[in-house]
Amino acid sequence: MPLIDLRSDTVTKPTPAMRRAMAEAEVGDDVFGDDPTVNALEERAAELLGKEAGLFVASGTMGNLVAQLAHLGRGQETIAGREHHLVIDEAAGHAVIVGTSIRSLEDRPDGTMDPAEIDAAFRDPSDPHEPISGLVTIENTHAHSMGQPLTAEYTRQVADIAHAHGVPLHIDGARFWNAVVAQGVRPSDLAGPADTVTFCLSKGLACPVGSLVVGTRDVIWRARRGRKLVGGGMRQVGILAAAGLVALSDGPDGTIERLAEDHTNARRLAEALSQMDGIVAAGGTAQPGLGPLDPKRVRTNFVLFKVQRDRAAFLEALRARDVLMVEYPHGQVRAVTHYGVTADDIETTIAATRAALAETSPRPVTPGSLVATA
Ligand SMILES: Cc1ncc(COP(=O)(O)O)c(C=O)c1O
Secondary structure, three states, X not given: OOOEEOOOHHHOOOOHHHHHHHHHOOOOOHHHOOOHHHHHHHHHHHHHHOOOEEEEEOOHHHHHHHHHHHHOOOOEEEEEEOOOHHHHOOOOHHHHHHOOEEEEEOOOOOOOOOHHHXXXXXXXXXOOOOOEEEEEEEEOOEHHHOOXXXXXXXXXXXXXXXXXXXXXXXXEEXXXXXXXXXXXXXXXXXXXXXOEEEEEXXXXXXXXXXXXXXXXXXXXXXXXXXXXXOOOOOOOXXXXXXXXXXXXXXXXXXXXXXXXXXXXXXXXXXXXXHOOOOEEEOEOOOEOOOOOOOHHHOOOOEEEEEEOEOHHHHHHHHHOOOEEOEEEOOOXXXXXXXXXXXXXXXXXXXXXXXXXXXXXXXXXXXXXXXXXXX
């Protein structure tokens, strides 16, 4: 039986249309600006998000990093959520490479930070002791809150606060398209208030590699320099960009609209899990309190929960049934739906979860460490 791999949406394999486009891609040397497929992808991304320019980068981490390099100088500070990927899961690139600090605020269960706290987090620029506030970031969808999509209104509110302090807003939109589809909004409306947005092709959109950063021509030029600095200037990379153009295309080969299917599958999985003895809500940001899992909190493609079992033994019992889920911070288990996982696979997963629970002995849930996965 083939594996049902729910560890992450990063495990998606390219679609047949992507493989064809990659094989046939017209290429050039992208560092010279000569790769027509990369240029077309960057233009397409910018157009969709209503920005002037785009930049193709190797990963979401690199996208966030070059955006920080474009916006910030050494000794400046970024205001971000305590559990944002950029804060805890990017090997401290902000400190090591950008030379900046983070002022981290509480992430709320709806994936937002309190706007009043954001406003109060700005430093006093006239005080020589303090770092200089230089950037605000938000994460959309917000992973640790079980993939909550943030609204255009909230994005506007945060942008207004940042801009009133003369500081730009960056969106880590690793799963930006899940937020677009879940809310039925135009991508340009969701991206509009922000100065830069990173989004990933290599997650739910099913491309093998790559992310894009979009913004004004000027800021993308600076990001391009940053990309060179970190060794991210690639050459005949149209081979990879070709898959991205398929993902972002209108029509049946595009992979944006189909994200709705992943959201339906995630909700169905959560509904079934919520009925099982031994599965409880994740607690904390994912779902406050430790009651039953609330399937209504599943709005995109993440399901987070705790299992009243030895977690490793539970995951092993699932693996023995060809279903993979993954450990997530704070003692949670994560299942992520994506291209390649069908509604039938979800029914198989539900049966496998029941069997894995039956096979492992009950025990109380325990808190886990703050270590995350992609
Ligand atoms: C919210 C968020 N931002 C950024 C990233 C980084 O993406 P990548 O793994 O492509 O570096 C991830 C990866 O999972 C993520 O979940």
